[in-house]
Amino acid sequence: MSEYDELVRPEHLGPALAEATGDEAWSEFEAKLIAGGKSNLTFELRSGAGELILRRPPSGKLLPSAHDMGREARVQKALAGTSVPVPEIVLVDEGELLGLPCYVMRKVDGHVIREAFPEGYADSVDDMQRIAGALVDTQAALHLTDPDSVGLADFGKAEGFMQRQVRRWTEQWQRSKTIEIPQMDELGRRLSSGAPAPQRVSVIHGDFRLDNCMMDPKDPGTVAAVLDWELSALGDPLADLALTLFYWVEESDEPVGITPSITRTPGFPGRDFVKKRYAERTGLDLSDLGFYEAFAAFKLAGIVQGINARQKAGSMAGQNFGELDHLVKHISQKGLDTLDA
Structure with a gap:
């Protein structure tokens, strides 16, 4: 047994x-x-x-x-x-x-890359650039896929997506919080005051980052599979991009704490690379990205709080990710800083 x-x-x-x-x-x-x-x-x-x-x-x-x-x-x-x-x-x-x-x-054959590259894999700046490019291109391909053409026209209500997302994550925070964190409450209030008009409706992943993808074991420039579609929806693709950018910490950044920070590796392309390539691939205007980046912080803080509540309840099959209350506060403060920038 x-x-x-x-x-x-x-x-x-x-x-x-x-x-x-x-x-x-x-x-x-x-x-x-x-x-x-x-x-x-x-x-x-x-x-x-x-x-x-x-x-x-x-x-x-x-x-x-x-x-x-x-x-x-x-x-x-x-x-x-x-x-x-x-x-x-x-x-x-x-x-x-x-x-x-x-x-x-x-099961897909590939590498899930978290804190280190597999030995002998992506050991050059060129390889790291190819990984970054493959991630951006795959996300762009998802956002450019016509939902109707793949039978996902009814995968969610796209109208008012960002407003509903702010409400949803406010409610998730209220249900799962273990201590009071004023930064979360303030960030939710400020985000609820209004969102930019969406430029298109896309299928979005909701948690797109390197370790939610499997990279081809023989070709660092190819994504073998995109995993973990729990938060997928029909909505504004810039919300998806913004969360990816939040995860995409650079060498001079402080790590997020709950997610891998391998993008901080010297030589790995930074967030400007992601924005430029994504804009080129999709043709979308990124001038309002600041709002979406603040929302990304709010959503990620809500995700972390959910993990926090589940592990305190002992429902994660014995896994423990450490004390997370401070991380929720840190992330939500980053969201407020983004709105104030």
């Missing part, structure tokens, strides 16, 4: 996988938690038939609209065959197998 059997329920999931894949070898499997996921839980499943990846929500009480497995699976199914690389979805379940919604996808 595995320590994760209660979370993956092999006696239910195994037969379902065997039926979905047409391979009886999946009737029995071993599960290993892939550490590092701070929202949903990700498990690598191994059997005589190979390897698959399971995504499921954390245990315990869940916030409304969070951890939507069906939404994650749907957007990846829709993007299959486009220029946005995604894993193949094998099985989607609404809750019969694990007691909570989940999905299973094919």
Whole structure:
């Protein structure tokens, strides 16, 4: 019996996988938690038939609209065959197998790069520039994909997207906060006063960064797959870009704390590279980006607070990410500083 059997329920999931894949070898499997996921839980499943990846929500009480497995699976199914690389979805379940919604996808061969490059990989400035370029180009390709053409016209209500996002993350903050942080309250109030008019409606990832992508193991200039689509939606692409830029710390910056800071590596292209290349690829005007960057801080602070609340409740399969109250305060203050700049 595995320590994760209660979370993956092999006696239910195994037969379902065997039926979905047409391979009886999946009737029995071993599960290993892939550490590092701070929202949903990700498990690598191994059997005589190979390897698959399971995504499921954390245990315990869940916030409304969070951890939507069906939404994650749907957007990846829709993007299959486009220029946005995604894993193949094998099985989607609404809750019969694990007691909570989940999905299973094919394992993609690639590097998830967090705090260090794999040995012998991306060991030159040119390689780092190719990684940065591939990330920007992939995000731009996503934002230029016509939602109607991939069956995602009803993936969300695009009108009033930014206003709803500010309300949503204000509500998530109110539900998950463990201490009072005035900076969060003030940032939410100021963002709610108005947002720039969107230039286009796009499918957005919602948490696009290097370690939510897998890089091709043989070619640093190619994204093998984009992962972790929990926060995807139809909305303003500049909100997506702004969060990517917030994660994209430079050598002189203080690390964010909860996310990898490998973009600080000497020689790695900075945020100006990202903005220039993105604008060239999409044709979008970035003159109002400051508002979106302040919102990115608000959203990220809300994400961190959600992690904070879940780990304090013991619902992260034993993972602990340290004391995070100070980080929520730090990030929200950065958002206020951006609005005041």
